[in-house]
Amino acid sequence: MDFQKTVFAMTPEQALEAERARLRAPSRADGAGTTATAPVVDPTSAMADAVQARDLPTIGHIGRYALKYRLGEGGLGTVYAAQDPLLSRLVAIKTVSLDLSPEARERFTAMFLNEARAAAGLNHPHIVTVFDAGTSPQGAYIAMELLKGKDLRQLLKEGWRPSPVEAALLVRRVADALAYAHAKGVVHRDIKPANIFMVGRTQPKVLDFGIARVASQQDDADDFAAGSPYYMAPEQVKQTQPVDRRCDVFSLGVVLYELLTGTRPFTGATLTEIATAVVSHTPPPAHEVNPAVPVALSLIAARAMEKDPDQRYRSARLLSRELRHWLDEQAEAAQQEEAEADARRSRRTRLMIGAGAAVVAVLAALGLHLAGTPAPAPTLAADAPAGPAAGTELPAEPLPPAAPLETADAPPPPAPVEGTGEASAPVVAATPPAATAPRPTRAADTARERRARERDAARTAAASPAPAAAATGVVQLAVSPWGHIEVNGSPAGTVPPLSTLTLPEGRHTITLRNDAFPPHQVTVHVTPGQPVTIRHKFGS
Incomplete structure (x- = not known):
């Protein structure tokens, strides 16, 4: 059998299909006469999650490693997923195949193992980990961590x-x-x-x-x-x-x-x-x-x-x-830009508050002007007797009634009452009294009192300051390279571009999340006028 062309030619999809055929085939009958079958694997699911490496068919061996499926190939060799039976884990096996003479191959193998030892000594989060290296009839190989x-x-x-x-x-x-x-x-x-x-x-x-x-x-x-x-x-x-x-x-x-x-x-x-x-x-x-x-x-x-x-x-x-x-x-x-944007928003808010206060002051002044305008005086006809206007309420102490006017056809004065010894007072033609300003009525007093109350209320509203906003403080963020921000469990944005948070006074829990790192959580106490700075560098 041509090992390179036949055994290593199976792709992961072919390996799954072969495994499905094997699993569908009935196993030997048990003692009760029934036939047990293994579950069928769904080929549409991810291989690494749906099928354990030991359940896949073995397509060949290199060293102690059982090859399961091919991951890819390049100019220097081919990479396979393989099962390590000793440590019971899935690893990646890379073969290095060069067309060399027997003498050159021996020299190459010695150099290769030396370089593999050097690579195995590298322990860095951004360098793949090398587990093992060796030689086999198929050539030199390296066993390393299998990455997803x-x-x-x-x-x-x-x-x-x-x-x-x-x-x-x-x-x-x-x-x-x-x-x-x-x-x-x-x-x-x-x-x-x-x-x-x-x-x-x-x-x-x-x-x-x-x-x-x-x-x-x-x-x-x-x-x-x-x-x-x-x-x-x-x-x-x-x-x-x-x-x-x-x-x-x-x-x-x-x-x-x-x-x-x-x-x-x-x-x-x-x-x-x-x-x-x-x-x-x-x-x-x-x-x-x-x-x-x-x-x-x-x-x-x-x-x-x-x-x-x-x-x-x-x-x-x-x-x-x-x-x-x-x-x-x-x-x-990005933080500076966010701070400037916050400053612009703050200025706009102050301008809006100032404009609102100005509108309140104008309305209050207009109310004062309207309240201070006197009511028009009643107009008397030239030939009408002075007196209270029709329909107005009489004062509590009435004026004495005027004597009736004498006219040409007025009846003669009444004769003295018999038996009394007294005569009636003579009737004298009365002269109309001079026109005088009417005394204020109860209704006029009520209107004036109402206007005074309105004027006092307008003055109080103009002098009263706008209701104070809730006290807040600023939390400055310096996060590298980036992170999603949560405040008390609620999303608040991504930094950068977010650089500052304006929060109510008090204690708050800030959570920084980056998909590639564990979350970072801090608790801060926000105080007006005392900015709090949170600095965090993921991966450091």
Whole structure:
């Protein structure tokens, strides 16, 4: 049997279909004469969740590992999911297959195991963990942790485009991983999207440390066996000077450029054309290709891709530091912008309150003016006798009645009453009294009192201050790289761009959430005039 063509040719879908056929087949009858069958696996569900690795058929063995299905293959070998029977766990097995003579194969195996030991000594959150390495009749292999996700090459091919901040954060973490490896004396030599595995939107894992170095030192190996020509540094292409950690800086700069622009900086129809572009072509700055890219970030990518190694960042640590500073500046700028927006909103609120107070004052003044206007005096006819207006209530003490007017046909005075000895008083024609202002009536007093009460109420309303707003304080947020904010369990926004929270006076529980990290929770006491600052950096 041709092991490479037959045993390793089964895809995960074929493996599931074979397992379904096996599970549908009746097992041996038990003692009661019934036939027991295993449950059928739903092929539409995720393999890792629906089927345990030990339940899948074995398609071959490498060392002690039982191969279950193929994950992918590249220029240096093939990757399989395999079951480790010793530790009962699922791992990833990468084979390294080169067409070498027996003598060269022996030398290659010794170098490969040495590099595998170096890679196994790397313990970093952004570097894949190597468990084991060895040789088998099928060639050398590495056993490493099995990751869930996709590599960066697949994501870009599917159309994923990160924002400038996401791209800078992703590359900064890869630079941290490379800086750690360089400090251990390990240079990757093949940084490219296919070797950056994404287990989260901004959580990379660097793969294949040491393998490119082994391949590059084989006399029979192709010039480009040690890396992808699109991402190789000029010194790797020319092979005229020693390759050091700065070649990883160049390759990572190419990855950053591609993330920012969506295009590779060096292209060609053949390997020779690509190599020529890497050595001699200077791509346009990223911000000219994509205007949404900030100039400062574009310059960082350009410096990382300098042809002359002496003109690049001299280490991945310096590249990481530049990206970290840029990210911090973006966070501070976002916080400043949010603070200015809060200030503008506060000014608008004060203006609205002032305008409302002015309207109240105008209405109060208008009320005072109307209340102070005297009532019109009653108009008397020239030939009418002075007296109370018709329909008005008489005062409590009535005026004495006027004597009747004497007229031409008035009857004679009455004769004295007989038997009384007294005569009636003579009737004298009375002169109409001079017209005088009428005394105020009870109704007029009531109207005047009502107007006085209204005037006093208007003065009180104008003099009374607007009701005081509830006391509040400010919580300033400095979160890197970003986080969803919850206040007392309720969503409050995302930082950045959110930079400040205005909360009522008292104690509040603030929760910061980032999908890639555990949540961070703090309790603060908000006091007016005393800003509270919350600083947190996820992953630190």
